[in-house]
Amino acid sequence: MLSNGARFYNDHAHPEYSTPECTRLRELVAQDKAGERILAECVRRRNRKISPEREVRLYKNNTDFVGHSYGCHDNYLMSRSVPWDRLVAEVVPFLVTRQIFAGAGKLGIEGEGSVGQPGIFQISQRADFFSVLVSIDTMNRRPIVNTRDEPHADPGKYRRFHVILGDSNMSEFATAMKIGTMSLVLELIEKREAPQLEIAQPIDATKSISRDQTFDWIIELKDGRKISAIDVQRMYLGKALKFCDRSNPDTEWVLTEWEKILNDLDVEIMRCVDRIDWVAKKFLLNTFQESEHLDWSDPWLQSIDLEYHNISWDQGLHAELVRQNQMRRILSEDEIKNAVFNPPETTRAYFRGRAVARFNPQIQSIHWDEVVFGQDAYQYRVSFNHASREEGVERLNATIRDAKSYDDLLDRLAALDRAE
Numbered sequence: 418m419l420s421n422g423a424r425f426y427n428d429h430a431h432p433e434y435s436t437p438e439c440t441r442l443r444e445l446v447a448q449d450k451a452g453e454r455i456l457a458e459c460v461r462r463r464n465r466k467i468s469p470e471r472e473v474r475l476y477k478n479n480t481d482f483v484g485h486s487y488g489c490h491d492n493y494l495m496s497r498s499v500p501w502d503r504l505v506a507e508v509v510p511f512l513v514t515r516q517i518f519a520g521a522g523k524l525g526i527e528g529e530g531s532v533g534q535p536g537i538f539q540i541s542q543r544a545d546f547f548s549v550l551v552s553i554d555t556m557n558r559r560p561i562v563n564t565r566d567e568p569h570a571d572p573g574k575y576r577r578f579h580v581i582l583g584d585s586n587m588s589e590f591a592t593a594m595k596i597g598t599m600s601l602v603l604e605l606i607e608k609r610e611a612p613q614l615e616i617a618q619p620i621d622a623t624k625s626i627s628r629d630q631t632f633d634w635i636i637e638l639k640d641g642r643k644i645s646a647i648d649v650q651r652m653y654l655g656k657a658l659k660f661c662d663r664s665n666p667d668t669e670w671v672l673t674e675w676e677k678i679l680n681d682l683d684v685e686i687m688r689c690v691d692r693i694d695w696v697a698k699k700f701l702l703n704t705f706q707e708s709e710h711l712d713w714s715d716p717w718l719q720s721i722d723l724e725y726h727n728i729s730w731d732q733g734l735h736a737e738l739v740r741q742n743q744m745r746r747i748l749s750e751d752e753i754k755n756a757v758f759n760p761p762e763t764t765r766a767y768f769r770g771r772a773v774a775r776f777n778p779q780i781q782s783i784h785w786d787e788v789v790f791g792q793d794a795y796q797y798r799v800s801f802n803h804a805s806r807e808e809g810v811e812r813l814n815a816t817i818r819d820a821k822s823y824d825d826l827l828d829r830l831a832a833l834d835r836a837e
Contacts, residue, residue, distance in 0.1 A: 418783045420774035421451060421759055422766030423510060426689050428554075431487055432456060436500050437691035437766030440495075440805045442600075442667040444761050447748055449755035453728045459611055460729065461467055467617060474813040477585045478726035479542035482719055484527050486546040488555065489585040491596055494568060504578070505551055505562050507611040511602045511653050512561055514581050515645035516541040516744070517634060518678050519595035520627065521584035522695030524713070524722045525704070529557065537628060538702070540695040542584045544627035550619055555581055561619055569786040570804045582623075587726060587735040589747045590692040594678065597671035601657045610660040611715050612622045612652040632686055652680065665775050669727050690776050691745045697738060765801040767814045789829070 418424055422437030434452035439445035457565060467473075480486050492795035520541035526534045527545045539545075550559040561582055568575040579600065586592040605611040616622050622636040626646050629635075634646035654675050663669050689696045702722050705721055706713065727733035738744045760770030765786070772780060772788050781791040786801045803809040811832055820826035 418769060419455070420770050421448065421816055422761065422764075423455075423755060423804060424449065424772035424785070425455065425623050429487075430460075430576060437760050437770065438539070438574065438764040438805060439761045439766075440763045441761070442593055442597050442671070443747065444756070445596060446589050447756040448761070449592055450748060450753045454753060454757055454781070457730065461497045465570045474732070475728050476723060476726040477587065477728050478521065478523075478723065479585050480523060480527060480545075482527070483523055484529060486527070486529075488581050489583050490555075491580045491583055493580075493600060493603055494570065494575050495578050496607050497574055497576045499571065499576070499607055499772070500688075506615065507548070507606050507613075508602060508614070509561060509619050510614050510649050511599070512580065513616060513636075514626065514634070514649045515582075515598065515617050516544060516584070516623075516627060517593065517646050517650065517682060518689070519583060519586065519591055519694055520544075520693075520695040521586055521726075522593075522698040522722075524629065524719050534712065534714075536717075538630070538699060538713075539553075539627040540629075540632075541623075541627040543582060544623050547582065547620060547623055561623065566832050569801070571802055577802055584694070586694050587733075588692060588694045588697070588744060590674075590745050591694050593747055594674060597667065598653070598657075600639055601661050601668065602653055603672060604661055605653070605656050608660055610656050612656055614644075614649070616654065617641075632649065632682075647679055650675075651677055672825075691743060694725075694735075697735070698722065701725065701734060701738075715781065743811055753768075762814065763810075764805040765803060765810050765813070767815050768799070768801070768810075771814075771817045774817075775817070775820075776826065779823050792823075797830065799830060 424435040426433055434456060436448040436452060438443060439448060456475055460473050460814050461474050479489060488825055494558045517540065523542045524535065526537050529546060547559045547561055549558050550564045551564060552558065553564045554560065555563060559581060563579045563581045565579040566567065568577040583595055586595060602611065609755050617637040617639050626634045626636065635643050636646065637643055661668050665673065666759055678689060678692065686696055687700065690700050702721055708716060711717060721734065725734045730736045735744065739746065760766040769783065769788060776790065779790045779792055780788060782789045788799045790797045799813065816829045816833060817826060820829055
């Protein structure tokens with residue numbers, strides 16, 4: 418656990434960064450970018466200690482181009498009252514089509530453990546790797562809807578909706594849209610206001626949208642109608658414009674940008690070159706391929722694809738686009754630097770992060786929903802069976818914010834226990 422409330426660990430032989438829990442969209446994007454900066458600093462320090470020919474590079478992508486994929490998971494706390502079957506039915510059309518603005522793009526077609534046509538450009542890195550509609554798996558026979566459900570809060574009230582279909586985005590805008598639109602769709606589902614449509618073959622549609630070289634993205638519904646992915650997204654947008662709370666600044670921003678990006682994609686994809694990862698990557702690949710007179714199956718182009726995701730500010734191609742003001746930003750550098758060291762103040766991540774920053778020697782164990790302090794034979798357990806913005810979280814956060822020392826923290830926590 419890090420002092421910004423995030424978690425950084427080894428997951429099946431690759432490094433994984435999990436942002437802290439956030440209630441504000443801008444804050445979540447900042448924490449995601451903070452993860453890149455933290456890991457890039459780890460790489461810099463590692464490389465300083467080894468010979469140049471053994472330099473380490475770290476890529477924020479989803480494929481090794483030889484049949485293996487690793488995910489970018491987004492997670493949402495939602496009401497337990499929504500029946501699971503209804504949640505699946507109403508979220509699938511959105512998830513299958515979200516890639517048109519949230520895809521990271523890649524060269525080649527893959528499958529689990531296999532490699533196909535290397536010269537085909539896709540809009541999604543993950544689309545090749547899904548083969549079932551619903552299951553618990555995340556590494557084999559991956560599902561469009563994953564059943565993993567660990568809310569780390571009151572399970573009687575809350576469900577954790579665990580999305581494994583998304584790509585790893587470099588674009589701040591794409592990250593914000595990926596998370597922001599999904600959040601609004603879950604709000605619609607909770608309100609029983611989501612669009613009612615069913616895709617005939619969701620697995621096939623996920624792949625066909627990603628591989629469509631015309632960018633028309635036409636899919637078939639269960640009732641036989643043909644419809645574009647843009648129109649599916651417009652159906653969800655129309656409902657969100659009508660039923661979601663527009664007094665929230667995050668909601669208003671997402672709705673405005675959602676409409677703009679769909680309109681731009683409908684007219685000309687290159688209108689989105691400053692916002693969408695797959696479009697920016699395609700522009701780079703097109704430019705390089707034409708200037709070097711390369712065939713689309715040339716491995717050189719695949720290396721360009723990979724370097725787009727290099728998290729090094731000095732080496733990454735996305736970083737170069739940002740430096741040249743060719744990618745739209747929604748954050749300032751100060752916001753990202755602040756997120757490197759500071760946790761969100763409206764969730765339990767604040768208590769967890771401040772505990773690491775201030776009282777790390779006294780921590781015996783720490784998890785998403787628990788911190789155990791201990792010194793000598795004495796042990797004090799703090800559990801976070803709360804969602805965000807609940808009184809219990811606010812009281813705990815205020816306690817660690819105001820504590821003047823470790824002993825003072827324990828006294829304040831004991832006083833909280835007595836009050837409850």
